[in-house]
Amino acid sequence: MTSNEIVFRVIEELERHGVPYMLVGSYSSNAFGIARSTQDADFVIEAGDRSLAPVFQALSPIIKFDPQMQLESVTMTLRFIGQVPVTGFKIELFLTSNDPHDQERFRRRKRYPFLTGHAFLPSPEDVLLQKMRWYVRAKRAKDLDDVQNVLAVQAGKLDLPYIRQWADRHGTRELFERLLTAVQGLQ
């Protein structure tokens, strides 16, 4: 089974159990930027009061989920981590938080074709905003690369006032303007 087929199975099970989701992280930045290899698929899910045990049970032949929820220290959100035993490919399910942007990006998610079905993704603007937050907090070079790539590929199509409004609230406005200027030099 390929990594994409495993991601697709996760989507199928979330939908079958009525759990709203969106595919975030490198899958979403690949979709709107320049694709790179990724060894994990991150989802944001709106579980509400539902137990995820049936989802984990249905996926257990291919993914081993730790039933214990973990606190993700960069965004202070709760997540479940699953791993494909053969390759170590990781599936992370982040629960939606009370963070206003987290709520807004979930509301704005859109459906795109994926393999033989579809996947919900955040908007390119929300991918940028979230990746900038990750970069500022975790200092991972790949997050900065992803931001620059999405900015360059989506140039001229982005809702800049929306990005600026949230970047001001996140304290990432200066970083955004710097990256935007650098990318505009390439156009």
Add this chain to the structure above:
Amino acid sequence: MRRGRDEWVNLSAIRPSDIILMMEPTPELIEALRREEIEDARRLSVERKLALGGELFDYACTITLAGIRMQNSGVTEEKAYEILRQRLALGRRLEQMRAEMGV
């Protein structure tokens, strides 16, 4: 080999260090390659790029496994995959280390 309009170069006189100097990428070349990369990405659909990350990972695993088998002749499939998982875990730790070092 013709270098300029009327200047000819004796190929046998080129030293390896000259070749390294000749291959040094110019800022113009770097920028041109970057533009090309961006244009290529714009031509691909969201659907195609959404699938690419996983495909590239699977391909990288195939190549890495081939390398592991070459380095460890007679290795079992189970052991080869165990080494693969160790390498992927090492990659994650290195990424974390780079982030902590700010590089």
